[in-house]
Amino acid sequence: MPRIITALFAALCLCFGLVTIAMAESGAPQAYEVQKTDAEWRTDLTAQQYNILRGHGTERPHSSSLLKEKRHGMFVCAACGHEVFLSETKYESGTGWPSFYQPASQSAVGTSTDYKLGYPRTEVHCARCGGHLGHVFNDGPQPTGLRYCINGAALNFTPRP
């Protein structure tokens, strides 16, 4: 009998360890300032916004009207209005997605590792609601050398004088 209990305990520890690793990997349960149920997000966002922001989807390249947005202003998270990118840091990357070389502030976005394509990529999300925005790569222009490759559908633009 004690042997069975020991075996059960070992199995339990193993399961717990795996769950802990999985949670750390996904960076998942995190407390964001803006929290909504899945049903609320579905109601508040368009189908495309929901697919990208909540489902980590990607819009078709060259499909965003924000690609050609050249006015001075702020790009905000389409899900919660958080200020994420400034027009001054937007540039033409030629990828077909709105691209920026840095976030609006240090607290604008968060990152986590994404293995969706089988290799690690750095996923970028809104720091306030956790909504998926896009990815960041190391082939951007100076001064940062970073390319924030962002889905236009995950953003709204607010022009500023």
Ligand SMILES: [Zn+2]
């Ligand atoms: Zn947000």
